[in-house]
Amino acid sequence: MAQNNIGPKRLVVGAHYGLRDWLAQRLTAVLMAIYTFVLLFSFLTGSNFTYEGWAGVFAQQWFKLFSLVTFLGLFYHAWVGMRDIWMDYVKSVGLRLTLQMATIVWLLVCAAWTVQILWSV
Amino acid sequence: MSEAVREVPRKERPQFRNIHVTQLSNYRLPLAGLVSILHRISGFLMFALLPVVLYLFELSIRSEMSFAHFAGIASHPLAKLVLLALAWGYLQHFCAGVRHLFMDLHLGLDKDSARNSAATVLAVSLFLTALVGLKLFGVF
Numbered sequence: 065m066a067q068n069n070i071g072p073k074r075l076v077v078g079a080h081y082g083l084r085d086w087l088a089q090r091l092t093a094v095l096m097a098i099y100t101f102v103l104l105f106s107f108l109t110g111s112n113f114t115y116e117g118w119a120g121v122f123a124q125q126w127f128k129l130f131s132l133v134t135f136l137g138l139f140y141h142a143w144v145g146m147r148d149i150w151m152d153y154v155k156s157v158g159l160r161l162t163l164q165m166a167t168i169v170w171l172l173v174c175a176a177w178t179v180q181i182l183w184s185v
Numbered sequence: 186m187s188e189a190v191r192e193v194p195r196k197e198r199p200q201f202r203n204i205h206v207t208q209l210s211n212y213r214l215p216l217a218g219l220v221s222i223l224h225r226i227s228g229f230l231m232f233a234l235l236p237v238v239l240y241l242f243e244l245s246i247r248s249e250m251s252f253a254h255f256a257g258i259a260s261h262p263l264a265k266l267v268l269l270a271l272a273w274g275y276l277q278h279f280c281a282g283v284r285h286l287f288m289d290l291h292l293g294l295d296k297d298s299a300r301n302s303a304a305t306v307l308a309v310s311l312f313l314t315a316l317v318g319l320k321l322f323g324v325f
Contacts, residue, residue, distance in 0.1 A: 181247075
């Protein structure tokens, strides 16, 4: 391989986006796990299981920001996972690229929607 | 004599290389493999249901009126089934994800521990899903 690393046959690897995405998927996983426990804890330790109790959790500014960061992490996590699924099962390059772009656009829409939802209460 | 010792033609063991979708039902996955493919399926399920989750979340926190609307939707048996599927997806993905994180730290990588942790993941997530289901359908 060493004498063949120039020209059209060279080994095109080393962008490191694989490692970066792998690491990001793990970090966002930990973040989402923590968020799950914090959300369960703040809701279940309250005695108010009505609308006020539920919306009250999300009315606090720190929880809005925590939620937003977690949801953004979720969308990144979902992107890595969906990209893996498309890469594994969709063999046509054109279709795969279309699906990947649609996934990105859709997740961005979801991110904007999440901001709107979180700041509506 | 020669008749008696002649070998009975043995049933050929199936070989699987780059299996096609149509062969999937003949292929029995080990437990760890089952957890692996369920991780993918549950992840995809949650991605597909993302708009449903965001819509319901929006209704549930926007106002008291929208909350009542949310409660109305959520009380429909079909909606409860979708919610139960989501709960299963989340719990399965969560438990298998925790297993993944431990394995990334090189814990429990040998065959026996991996099989045991896979069984634990399935048992815990199904148990918790059953609890959510009982709660959803008002058993307690």
